[in-house]
Amino acid sequence: MEDAQKLVAHGLEAATAGRVKGLLKALGQSQAGEKAELAERLRLFVEGAALSAPRREPNPASLKVGELRKELAKRGLPCDTSIETRDALLRRLIDALKREAQPNAGASGADRPTTEPDDGGAPASGEGRDITLAKRVLELAETGEDAAILSLAGAPVSRDSTVAAMRKAYLAVSRSVHPDKLRNFADATKAFQALVGAFERLSQPEVVGAGEASRRSGAVAATAIARSNANCFRTKVRCPRCKVEWGQPCDGVEKWCYSVLMQGVKCYTCSTCLLDFGCMTALHSCPHCNGPFEFAPADYHRQVTCGSARCTRPFGFHLFVMPPRAEAELRAEVKAAAERRLRVVEAARARTARGAARARAAAGADGGGGGGGGASGERAEAEAAFVRGLRDECPRCGWAPSAGEAQRDDLVEHLRSCTDAKAHAAHRKRKAAADARDDARAAGRHKQEEAMTHAAWQLLGGQASQMWMLTDEQLRARCLEAGVEAAGEQALTRTERIAALARRAAEADGARMLTNGGGSVAPPRGRRGGSAACAPSASSLPDNLHSLSLQQLRDVCAAHGFVPKARGKDAVIAELEKRRFAGSDEVLLLE
Ligand SMILES: [Zn+2]
Ligand SMILES: [Zn+2]
Ligand SMILES: [Zn+2]
Known part of the structure; x- marks a missing residue:
């Protein structure tokens, strides 16, 4: 750790990629990527340690992507795990933590310079570019060119892009035009608000028959919307696991279930592999070119294009009418699910509170000297568990003994001879890939949960x-x-x-x-x-x-x-x- 601190303070630019990799490895961090990425990751770890040590909290660099997302959400910061790297999310969180630490850290500012990132001149020109971009946002806002504002980061967006595409473009622009970044630009907040406004207007469904007032208050019961089905399709929806098409007549799924699924109201079970999925986790294909596109419930009442360069024909999504009795049943079901979610949230909150209390008690017990073990301590623990037969596979190389073979001596012997650096690296790579897949799946489920909660609220009346x-x-x-x-x-x-x-x-x-x-x-x-x-x-x-x-x-x-x-x-x-x-x-x- 001290070596890492020293290197980050002086001469990180001069260090070889191998040296940085070695330090990252010792700290239990990923060693994937180019030298610039490796250096940034090491900087993040050291800055995170400096921020978390005085508060006796875990280093943010050791958080999983899911936990990072939670921390960012808590602070209202953007986070899109589908397009942003873990390092980018971590950088955003650490910058926010620094700002939070500033007011009461005024006196002990001695160590501040070393924790300040300095990419060697790049930020200055970067900020100049960002200010130019912010000015451009303000100009375009005057003439109401919402699509042009969102297209400023490079990816062209139009009125009939999917909400997912708009969101990506919005995030890309917001990375430059954010009041936190543009501290030397007086109209930064104004520019950011103009960007948010452009995204909101553009992604707003243009519903025929729903009054402006009721739409503004969100009080449109999802199934009560009357709109035309002109240029609308019953688009293909496939299971994300087995890729089999959902809702075939033989599955016994009613036609109107398509509307329920696509509005994010509930999940359905794949009749082939029995996976539960919703419209945010399902695979969608364009009715014109059959190409994939990302769908969100906010697209359901819009006309969109699939985003492929060769396919520019817009399409909408068919709205099926639900029989009143089925709708009443659906409401009851959805309300029960919403209350179940509250119970789950409460249980999770209580669990975290108990865990935090235990951690505080433990920190008090060992006199506050602990916390240094970190990644290496974790590895030693994993190896001890492996020897005791509590882990299926070797934490170093991933070798998994078959059940009968697991004698303690064999396992100890394996660990002693398990020194093949190549095998270790390969195992770490496999594990990192599996973790990334888990994180992506968790992010998808999280999006689906968010969408279902919102859809449930709308279906039940959307009242304050x-x-x-x-x-x-x-x-x-x-x-x-x-x-x-x-x-x-x-x-x-x-x-x-x-x-x-x-x-x-x-x-x-x-x-x-x-x-x-x-x-x-x-x-x-x-x-x-x-x-x-x-x-x-x-x-x-x-x-x-x-x-x-x-x-x-x-x-x-x-x-x-x-x-x-x-x-x-x-x-x-x-x-x-x-x-x-x-x-x-x-x-x-x-x-
Ligand atoms: Zn399936
Ligand atoms: Zn298409
Ligand atoms: Zn091994």
Whole structure:
């Protein structure tokens, strides 16, 4: 570690690739890539160690891609594991950690210069280029050329590109035009907002028959959208594992299941290999050229092109009408799934809290001297486990003894003679590839989960009072969009976000009541001037309040525009029930 620190502080540019590789290996980091990448990886490790040591946290360089994504999401930073390398994500996180460390690290700034990245002159010209790009964004924003803004990073985007293609282009431009990067450009925030606006307008579905107001509030029940099926196709969907086409008549899947799948409402099971998959994990092909394209539910009500250079004909996705009874069943199913997800989230949160408490206790017990072992300690542990027969394969070369052969002495002997560096490298490479596949699969599942949660919320009415079912990522995105939270500021808690969004929705409803003179489907029972609140109802409440945690119940209250007076879980449930069944006006006066 000290060698690495020294090398990063002086002379990383002069070091040979072999030397950098050796250090990376000792630190348990990947050794793949060109010299510039290797140097950056070593720099990331050293900077990460400097940031994490004072807080006694693990080095961010040792996080898995999934964990990195979580850390980035927590800070509202972009992350696309399909196009960005692990090093790029790590760089973004470490830069954010540095900014977080700055205010209270002012006094102990002695070690700061060594942790500052310096690529030897490149950043200066890079920033100049980024500022030019930001200025160009602002110019194009004046004339409303959204597609041109997103095309600035090189990949051309048009109004009928898929949302996935737009997202990629957006991320590419945002890497240059980000307020965090353009600290010497006064209009950086403005340029970034113009970019976000361009992406949002362009990816907005142009739905025939859905009112502007209802679309803005997101209150379009997914299956209630009336639109034409002109130039729409029942596109081919294939299982991501066995590649067999899904939804053939022989599978017993109803026609309208296509609409349910494509809107991200639920997953279906492959009738060939029994894998569960949804529209975000499935394989899609263009109805014109049969080429693959990336699909997201946001594309379902749009006309898109597949993105192939030779295929420019747009196409839409067929909307099948669902029988009312099936729709009612689907709603119940989807709501139950949303509540199940909340229970899973709560269980995961409790597990992390317990783990953190244990880690704190352990750190306290060994007097704070620990934490140095890191990668080499982990390897020693893996080898000890292998010798005891607790691991199927040798952690060095991947050799897997068959079950009967696993005598302790044989295993010890194998480890002693297991010194073939080539075999070790080959095994590491195989393992890295397997990890990358796992990470990519996990990223796909995560995207599918996010899409399903959002689709469930829309299907069930898309009301503010139901926002308790949305994910943290979605709530944050809505808060940023509504301007109740700003990117650089202190992040709001989940409950605060829900409360702020519910307040916004109530104000908007109130304004609509004044201008339209009523007539909306669910008239808000608000008081003049004050914040309007929506009384809890069977459709706005979870079916099983008792299965939620106290904090989740508080979220439900916030979504209905009030803070519970009660402290305990049962008392909060009683308060919700009372509001639900009482004459709502009287209850509201008691507030
Ligand atoms: Zn399959
Ligand atoms: Zn095509
Ligand atoms: Zn071995």
